[in-house]
Amino acid sequence: DAEITQSPRHKITETGRQVTLACHQTWNHNNMFWYRQDLGHGLRLIHYSYGVQDTNKGEVSDGYSVSRSNTEDLPLTLESAASSQTSVYFCASSEGAGVTDTQYFGPGTRLTVL
């Protein structure tokens, strides 16, 4: 079955380190998204991509970067991790065929920055 996976599921790192979170989908979806989930804020969009070589900033993109070299993957990189980036990170994808597309979410990565 097609799916969307994230790895690692849990990560503890230190302030200042570079961290990369992986997201892989097998639906061949054009659109991919990264969100962070924090108590009291719901989910906030970090970066998104509408296709290979396309990336765009969301509302909370500072300190994060993404690249899209193929359809299946959108890795999220924290260039220099900060304690404020401790959060649960969700990747999502959607087909991209129309404005009512449903987004499908991965299981999440819990990141702790010490």
Added chain:
Amino acid sequence: GNSVTQMEGPVTLSEEAFLTINCTYTATGYPSLFWYVQYPGEGLQLLLKATKADDKGSNKGFEATYRKETTSFHLEKGSVQVSDSAVYFCALLEQGAQKLVFGQGTRLTINP
């Protein structure tokens, strides 16, 4: 900008009670509206959606009607079960875009 406001949680109910979770939105144009559910330790799953005014989305006994006049998309269920305990998110999809805007989420606990 676009925004979604949900009723404050947490919400605690007894099994078989009637559930309403309020959701209102602010948007330009005509967004699509969604309810997502997050069970403990899992990612978000689509619960239901509505794409235009007066549409009713329904799934697993849950319903929500897209009310343009009141800019609302309240979630209802007639008789909740313990298995409905989860966090519920209301969201809108900006017209012409593919980006979701989420409310802050409402934690629902159902006691037997």
